[in-house]
């Protein structure tokens with residue numbers, strides 16, 4: 176079968192499955208599988224595919240038709256300046272979370288010796304992106320999921336950052352273990368913040384493929400913030416800053432949680448869609 180012919184079949188299958196961007200998704204799957212740059216992909220549309228190539232492509236397109244995200248099918252996601260490998264225990268990093276990276280890197284000198292803690296590190300995308308820009312910074316990423324911690328370690332290695340990043344399986348509710356990690360100048364967190372009642376209404380790409388541990392934020396979506404506010408004094412040094420990603424329209428509730436715990440609200444940051452996505456607090 177010709178590459179172009181199978182490609183058009185794939186676009187049709189993905190359109191029928193109500194995939195939002197069928198042509199783009201099929202293109203990424205084809206280019207990744209056949210190791211083709213975009214220009215070669217266009218030029219090679221009339222070439223014959225081997226049986227193995229065609230079978231592999233059909234298998235991947237079927238997965239996308241089942242609404243598995245392209246990033247999960249190819250096992251990686253571009254975020255900030257790096258590529259992060261994913262597994263079933265890691266959230267698929269969102270472009271919105273780059274808002275937090277931008278906020279932190281603007282606040283510190285590139286050469287500053289900042290100590291960073293990432294609560295709920297997942298693929299490690301936040302901590303590793305920060306370490307990439309702040310070249311003398313060191314950091315620790317924790318996650319209650321051992322599978323996520325393993326993936327983050329691999330991502331640190333693959334992106335040449337493992338000498339400054341440590342990843343450990345820790346539950347942030349465990350104050351004793353958390354306190355043993357030491358004090359940090361910067362604490363960042365993108366905790367699970369979807370209210371339980373909203374989970375069912377999420378699109379299949381999220382609901383069926385992102386780990387529930389990375390999504391579910393209790394009845395009101397704020398449970399993790401309350402838990403983190405309780406342990407933050409154990410890890411955030413005097414004069415330090417805490418940056419939290421938040422869900423849409425949750426800024427007032429999250430500000431209340433941290434200001435009641437003695438933190439001073441400093442600044443809010445909007446994502447590219449104009450939604451307030453990150454809040455910054457200062458330690459007392």
Ligand SMILES: C[S@@+](CC[C@H](N)C(=O)[O-])C[C@H]1O[C@@H](n2cnc3c(N)ncnc32)[C@H](O)[C@@H]1O
Nearest residue numbers: 266268295296297318319346347365366367389
């Ligand atoms: C929304 S995901 C964020 C992942 C990653 N930081 C990112 O931005 O893509 C939240 C992460 O918090 C972790 N998590 C949930 N509850 C936790 C807890 N009690 N202690 C530590 N990590 C937790 C989840 O396993 C998940 O990896």
